[in-house]
Amino acid sequence: MGLFDRFKKRFSKSADKEEITAEDDSEEAEQALEQRKELIDSLEHSKSAPPAPQLAEPSADAGGQWDDFDEQPAEDPFAKPLERKERKKAKRAASVEKAAKPVKKGEGPPKDRMESTTGQRLIASGPAKFEIDFGDSASPIGGRVITGSRKLDAIIEELEVEMLSADMAQSAVEELSRTLKATLIGTRISTRMKLEGVVEEALRNALLRLLEAGYWDFDKTVNSFIDAETPVGIMMVGVNGTGKTTTCAKIAHRLTQQGRSVVLAAADTFRAGAIDQLAAHAERLGVRCVRSQRGGDSAAIARDAVESAKARGEDVVIIDTAGRMQNKTNLMEELRKVHRVTQPHLVIFVADALAGNDAVTQAIEFQRMLSFDGAALCKLDTDAKGGAALSIAHATGRPIVLAGVGQGYDDLLKFDPEWFVNSVLD
Ligand SMILES: Nc1nc2c(ncn2[C@@H]2O[C@H](COP(=O)(O)OP(=O)(O)OP(=O)(O)O)[C@@H](O)[C@H]2O)c(=O)[nH]1
Numbered sequence: 001m002g003l004f005d006r007f008k009k010r011f012s013k014s015a016d017k018e019e020i021t022a023e024d025d026s027e028e029a030e031q032a033l034e035q036r037k038e039l040i041d042s043l044e045h046s047k048s049a050p051p052a053p054q055l056a057e058p059s060a061d062a063g064g065q066w067d068d069f070d071e072q073p074a075e076d077p078f079a080k081p082l083e084r085k086e087r088k089k090a091k092r093a094a095s096v097e098k099a100a101k102p103v104k105k106g107e108g109p110p111k112d113r114m115e116s117t118t119g120q121r122l123i124a125s126g127p128a129k130f131e132i133d134f135g136d137s138a139s140p141i142g143g144r145v146i147t148g149s150r151k152l153d154a155i156i157e158e159l160e161v162e163m164l165s166a167d168m169a170q171s172a173v174e175e176l177s178r179t180l181k182a183t184l185i186g187t188r189i190s191t192r193m194k195l196e197g198v199v200e201e202a203l204r205n206a207l208l209r210l211l212e213a214g215y216w217d218f219d220k221t222v223n224s225f226i227d228a229e230t231p232v233g234i235m236m237v238g239v240n241g242t243g244k245t246t247t248c249a250k251i252a253h254r255l256t257q258q259g260r261s262v263v264l265a266a267a268d269t270f271r272a273g274a275i276d277q278l279a280a281h282a283e284r285l286g287v288r289c290v291r292s293q294r295g296g297d298s299a300a301i302a303r304d305a306v307e308s309a310k311a312r313g314e315d316v317v318i319i320d321t322a323g324r325m326q327n328k329t330n331l332m333e334e335l336r337k338v339h340r341v342t343q344p345h346l347v348i349f350v351a352d353a354l355a356g357n358d359a360v361t362q363a364i365e366f367q368r369m370l371s372f373d374g375a376a377l378c379k380l381d382t383d384a385k386g387g388a389a390l391s392i393a394h395a396t397g398r399p400i401v402l403a404g405v406g407q408g409y410d411d412l413l414k415f416d417p418e419w420f421v422n423s424v425l426d
């Protein structure tokens, strides 16, 4: 994508090396080492804080966000408000307790990132993989030390402008700069060592840190759900035309290739042609599609799909929903109803990489109104700038887990942060 080419070039100029470093053992170098400590402290501190204010307690609140708008038909409508409130409190307390179950060693991220909107455990790809490597790439003794100079600030500011023009969200840009500074300042470089290599490593760390916010592995998570109980529900949500239906078909293909039985639920009863579009995919893929007439009750379709899959012993139900703008409250409520009656294991927000910063705004709004477990970023095969990909996880606290890279059924990749960072840096 070449997003960082200019930045890397600026750093690799030998003149810059003198300007942004100081002789080891000099006073400036001492100061840089002190500054580095402070920067790392503040980064480590911010790491334990939630990336977005609305996500203070995802495991308890995420369900709550969907529930807040539930019609709750099972409840007595004449119950006193206090009783209802207490029941809700008890429900949340139970969900917090569930979230607090001990995590097996090496199994994944911190507890507050472990659960889906319906309390399912999400599986990370590996422990501590994205920890920042503060300077292992640099020589421990001798040579020069990178200082917190004006020159360094100026170069990083230039990078910020470039990132903003590549549709990266402001908050993600700031996070990236902070991590870069913490990684670079105080790093010792031996005389033989190329500044370029150190900078590349620092960038890699900073980018991985951005993308790792709550990252979980799609295949491992779905497989662990299937092992525990079937059918596993996957609900797709997002604004119009982002790639939801296509991604439903791609996921169905991915799972059938892994030997799983899949059912598609045509719960987009809103848009003309949506049901036929999904049914055509189902026919081509040789999977079952549960459908009704246009204008039917999408929650009823989704529930039929889940119940029939349960009766037939099928593994996964993928629920396609209608595209909707995040500001259309009644349509959002229809989504909540689908969620309530199906209790899907996963809610996937489908974003369009071509929408750039708008995709980030939409993700934030969806997360605020409904909450989702992970995102599928489609159309990465187009000339979309990489900014949205680098911002969604940081802005919502929910990771991108799938990448759409074309219109074919095989064009769905696991969004592995390392894969993406390599593609950005190479
Ligand atoms: N190039 C490319 N095109 C894609 C990708 N994913 C989806 N598309 C195309 O984007 C268009 C819209 O895809 P749909 O799957 O119908 O989108 P949707 O979100 O279901 O749309 P609505 O149901 O109208 O909200 C189609 O032409 C797809 O072929 C992708 O990863 N790459």
Ligand SMILES: [Mg+2]
Residues within 6 Å of the ligand: 244, 245, 246, 268, 274, 320, 321, 322, 323
């Ligand atoms: Mg669709």
